Amino acid sequence: MSKKVFLLVSLLMMVAALVGGLAQRVQAQQPTPSDNDVNRVARQLYCPVCENVPLDVCPTTACQEWRELIRLKLSEGWSDEQIKEYFAMQYGDRVLAEPPQRGLNWLIYVLPPVAILAGAVLVIRILRRMQAKPTPAEAAPAVLLSPEDEYLKRVEEELKRAEKSGR
């Protein structure tokens, strides 16, 4: 009986140790945001107080604190978009590497393609016109003579006739 109890206790202890070990291992594998995770978000943001310095490479203490803030938000389960929105709300849209598609910002997205399209249409039109333009040899038969030219032609003919009759 005591042997059975001893075995049972031993078994329970082993199970407890195993579960404890697993729990510890699970705890150790808790997804703490790594530097890569933080930098993934930070490179989509700019330092709010420096001039044109992406947050992932900004060397100042303030930037280090903002990166820690990103780490904190990531550890709280925030998505990249939520963090970016939070930064924009706190410090303004200027901290976003990519301007949000709202307000007048949409012009940034619309104007370049429209300008490129308009340019392409213009180039195509010019090229077509250049292709359609006849060579001087081809153009010769198409020449229409103005009334003035008719008059010149007649003058030339008369001169030729006069020259012949003069011989």
Next chain:
Amino acid sequence: MDRGEVMSVSETTPRRLPTVVIVLAFVLLLGFLALIAWGLRRSMSGPISVGDRVPDIQMITFDGQTIHSRDLAGKVIVVNFWASWCKPCEQEARELEEAYQYFKDSGKVVFLGLAYVDTEPNSKAYLEKFGITYPNGPDLRTTVSQMFRIRGVPETYIIGSDGRLAAVKIGPFQSTQEIIQTIQPLIH
């Protein structure tokens, strides 16, 4: 006259774009220029000067309270811009709290602290460190600091009871007395 240069009327007259396209292009161009002009005018407009009427200031404090300056009409409003990363701000932090305590019971002066591009945990730690009790909050989207066109922190803007900017302090106040002496003449 060289006949080789003579061409038919259809060849000498360039083909014109449809009028609608030309008008549309001009409208777009004018719109774009107007937009640039508006942006330039906005960026070139100067800061609020002493004597100017101050537009409504809205802030949400760290404890979630929304404050509008228009609701504080008739009171002197002290707007202080600070940041936890700003060392000179620490020089005046306690002095500002002391001045706030000095005027608190009069009910005629309101102190508002706006954390400029700061993180919330650091801001809260800063407020706790210096025992600041008057309303403080982040300058969300840096709207208010842009309105005053601040050049750095700390900067303090004092709005008179008539809603006009009465005094500006660039840099930290040197003493509690200096703050009190700046505010006192504005109380009616």
